[in-house]
Amino acid sequence: MTETERFSFDGDQYSTEPRRIGPLHRLFPSFNFYRQFLWLVSRSSARARRGEYDGPAWSESSHRVLHALESVGVEVAFEGLDHIRGLSSSCVFVGNHMSMFETIILPAVIQPITNVTFVVKQSLLDYPVFRHILRSRNPIGVSRDNPREDLKAVLGGGVERIQDGISIVVFPQTTRSLTFEAENFNTIGVKLAARAGVPIVPVALITDAWGNGKWIKDLGPITPSKKVHIAFGEPITVSGRGTDEHQQVIRFIEGKLAEWGRG
Numbered sequence: 001m002t003e004t005e006r007f008s009f010d011g012d013q014y015s016t017e018p019r020r021i022g023p024l025h026r027l028f029p030s031f032n033f034y035r036q037f038l039w040l041v042s043r044s045s046a047r048a049r050r051g052e053y054d055g056p057a058w059s060e061s062s063h064r065v066l067h068a069l070e071s072v073g074v075e076v077a078f079e080g081l082d083h084i085r086g087l088s089s090s091c092v093f094v095g096n097h098m099s100m101f102e103t104i105i106l107p108a109v110i111q112p113i114t115n116v117t118f119v120v121k122q123s124l125l126d127y128p129v130f131r132h133i134l135r136s137r138n139p140i141g142v143s144r145d146n147p148r149e150d151l152k153a154v155l156g157g158g159v160e161r162i163q164d165g166i167s168i169v170v171f172p173q174t175t176r177s178l179t180f181e182a183e184n185f186n187t188i189g190v191k192l193a194a195r196a197g198v199p200i201v202p203v204a205l206i207t208d209a210w211g212n213g214k215w216i217k218d219l220g221p222i223t224p225s226k227k228v229h230i231a232f233g234e235p236i237t238v239s240g241r242g243t244d245e246h247q248q249v250i251r252f253i254e255g256k257l258a259e260w261g262r263g
Contacts, residue, residue, distance in 0.1 A: 077229050115166045
């Protein structure tokens with residue numbers, strides 16, 4: 001079995017299997033998770049600095065972080081993986097954005113199927129230690145201060161990567177949010193897909209089991225009582241200005257959030 005096969009998911013769905021959670025992990029989930037997470041980040045950063053952090057390595061470390069979350073009692077459910085496997089080209093993944101979870105864990109799901117990178121805040125590319133990991137994966141950095149320049153960066157850099165066979169994950173909300181507000185969900189993902197001539201795959205998620213921190217936003221409390229849900233929708237072909245397709249993405253996300261009791 002190759003490393004890619006070992007750190008990949010089978011079938012259309014995945015759910016955390018029932019397991020016994022040790023008393024210390026149950027009592028102190030955040031401490032026990034971050035103890036594992038920071039070690040994994042340090043190890044991955046060292047590999048990235050040596051030029052050894054490729055796609056399979058990214059998928060592996062992402063899987064290990066997922067297992068660290070499950071080890072402290074976080075339950076995870078993925079669905080719609082066959083929609084990714086059925087693609088005949090790269091794509092643009094467009095989803096809502098709740099927490100650090102999706103940036104860290106989505107590579108475990110997507111990377112074994114198709115090469116992928118993210119549109120991320122430029123500040124993430126300057127984080128100590130973590131920056132080596134992200135930069136090795138050729139992301140697109142945006143400032144979130146200048147929408148015109150950000151759009152230019154996403155369209156130019158996104159098309160270039162897609163032509164190289166790399167799919168792009170875009171979170172069109174201006175910031176992470178525990179609620180989904182369609183009016184704050186911009187059309188940058190649709191515009192990129194239309195420019196590159198590739199489909200959109202909508203992504204709905206609930207990931208607030210990994211909370212936002214008070215002092216360090218990315219290192220918030222881990223709350224195992226909150227189940228994680230991620231669903232990939234059917235690929236959508238963009239035509240014209242993409243107005244209808246953008247609304248399809250919104251309806252998919254709103255429908256899944258309502259299904260999961262978070263509408």
